[in-house]
Amino acid sequence: MAQDRDRGDKPLLHIEGVTVRFGGIVALDGVSFDVARGQICGLIGPNGAGKSTLFNCLSRLYTFSSGRIEFEGQPLASLPRHKMAGLGIGRTFQNLALFRTMTVLENVLIGCHSKHHAGFLRNAFRLPGVARVEADALARAHELIAFLELGPVADRTVADLPFGTQKRVELARALASEPQLLLLDEPACGLNHEELESLGTLILDIRNRRKVTVLLVEHHMSLVMGVSDKVVALNFGKKIAEGTPAEVRRHPEVIRAYLGEDETETA
Numbered sequence: 645m646a647q648d649r650d651r652g653d654k655p656l657l658h659i660e661g662v663t664v665r666f667g668g669i670v671a672l673d674g675v676s677f678d679v680a681r682g683q684i685c686g687l688i689g690p691n692g693a694g695k696s697t698l699f700n701c702l703s704r705l706y707t708f709s710s711g712r713i714e715f716e717g718q719p720l721a722s723l724p725r726h727k728m729a730g731l732g733i734g735r736t737f738q739n740l741a742l743f744r745t746m747t748v749l750e751n752v753l754i755g756c757h758s759k760h761h762a763g764f765l766r767n768a769f770r771l772p773g774v775a776r777v778e779a780d781a782l783a784r785a786h787e788l789i790a791f792l793e794l795g796p797v798a799d800r801t802v803a804d805l806p807f808g809t810q811k812r813v814e815l816a817r818a819l820a821s822e823p824q825l826l827l828l829d830e831p832a833c834g835l836n837h838e839e840l841e842s843l844g845t846l847i848l849d850i851r852n853r854r855k856v857t858v859l860l861v862e863h864h865m866s867l868v869m870g871v872s873d874k875v876v877a878l879n880f881g882k883k884i885a886e887g888t889p890a891e892v893r894r895h896p897e898v899i900r901a902y903l904g905e906d907e908t909e910t911a
């Protein structure tokens with residue numbers, strides 16, 4: 645079918661010449677790259693490079709002053725903000741976005757309902773269909789809880805759990821809306837050595853087993869280089885490199901951005 649062919653040929657995410665200004669600061673300066681369906685794409689860069697700003701543009705939290713972002717061939721800017729939850733882009737945040745006084749299961753269920761809701765009137769009057777939607781959401785929440793090995797803490801309040809476990813709850817919540825694209829904002833931050841090792845496997849499982857495309861912002865180089873199919877490097881809002889992890893790791897601009905001029909000259 646022509647439609648399927650179009651869908652298959654196009655990147656899932658197309659970012660073209662995106663520029664974001666905050667007063668005199670140019671946080672993103674004409675950034676362009678694509679993320680193919682099924683890819684794990686790492687986004688790296690020193691502090692202030694523009695990584696979170698790009699994520700916020702993808703979540704429609706920020707408005708870009710010029711450029712274009714297309715998701716499945718559709719310009720993001722043309723979609724009303726309230727339609728974003730159902731669009732197919734899920735995300736986690738640097739500072740966890742969870743309901744801390746609710747249980748793990750309740751948090752994941754909220755993620756499930758952000759995609760499939762039965763409607764206010766339907767819910768209020770318990771019209772047919774509500775029970776089925778609720779049963780489906782519960783089944784999906786339990787499946788995700790098992791996938792993220794959160795079964796033993798499913799009924800615990802989030803605030804009582806260790807930070808690494810809370811991060812997995814946030815991942816479950818983000819996956820609950822069944823996104824096609826998952827934006828992970830520094831998932832390794834604050835994790836211990838053991839949790840870091842299993843995070844790499846988990847990100848690969850999310851792509852391989854759940855067929856979710858991943859865009860990963862991360863400072864932890866061995867993680868991002870270990871799991872990514874391709875890496876995009878930003879510095880001062882500009883894209884300075886794009887390629888395989890091996891290509892980006894040895895790119896002179898990337899080495900300069902991380903080590904500074906003096907060190908590269910003496911290295």
Ligand SMILES: Nc1ncnc2c1ncn2[C@@H]1O[C@H](COP(=O)(O)OP(=O)(O)OP(=O)(O)O)[C@@H](O)[C@H]1O
Pocket residue numbers: 666669670671689690691692693694695696697698
């Ligand atoms: N809401 C905002 N208002 C003003 N300036 C902002 C805002 N958000 C980001 N900036 C600025 O834009 C630039 C890019 O910041 P951004 O947070 O996107 O970088 P980053 O690569 O995510 O950094 P980090 O790795 O430290 O999180 C910085 O100079 C930052 O101070």
